[in-house]
């Protein structure tokens with residue numbers, strides 16, 4: 352299974368990917384986690400990315416593509432992957448198509464988790480209080496939602512035009528959302 356999870360910040364992409372990876376026996380690849388690891392390790396990419404991430408903006412496409420290409424060519428990806436956080440704009444969607452053709456791993460499914468902004472603001476505020484992630488600050492989340500609407504929402508249209516997009520209601524208990532995603536994947540393979 353080669354799956355892309357789309358959705359606004361706080362829509363549950365990372366949360367659901369962690370729940371699905373064991374069942375699907377594929378790695379969860381989160382560009383957000385990769386960037387946070389680069390920041391923590393103080394790599395040159397991490398040093399460039401930190402201020403951008405803290406402000407809730409998108410890190411440069413070049414940095415992301417380099418990191419993703421390296422990750423998607425690791426041996427554990429041979430049976431597929433769940434990609435979370437990428438693509439976040441149309442240039443990244445194009446770059447991903449080319450990269451997947453190059454490595455012979457075309458996408459099987461794209462699922463967008465749909466969650467209203469007021470629910471997202473509530474979730475991120477809870478995570479901000481619990482984990483103190485700078486980009487979960489309510490003001491920054493509002494900015495991230497604007498960037499999402501302007502730059503990431505067109506990516507869903509990109510996949511809809513290719514007949515790959517399924518939209519899943521992301522509101523509810525974690526188990527309910529996981530069950531909905533699994534049903535959507537079953538439809539995909541039916």
Ligand code: B4P
Nearest residue numbers: 360361362363364365366382383404408409410436474478
């Ligand atoms: P991400 O790490 O992708 O951050 P995120 O959008 O907030 O999603 P995440 O997966 O962590 O959270 P989730 O919705 O699961 O990106 C962080 C930053 O990295 C970006 O702003 C950007 O700067 C940079 N970046 C990453 N990828 C990039 C790219 N491709 N290009 C450029 N820059 C990039 O969960 C959120 C919260 O909701 C959690 O606390 C969770 O517990 C809760 N939650 C989830 N599901 C729930 C449910 N059903 N009910 C209640 N709570 C729920």
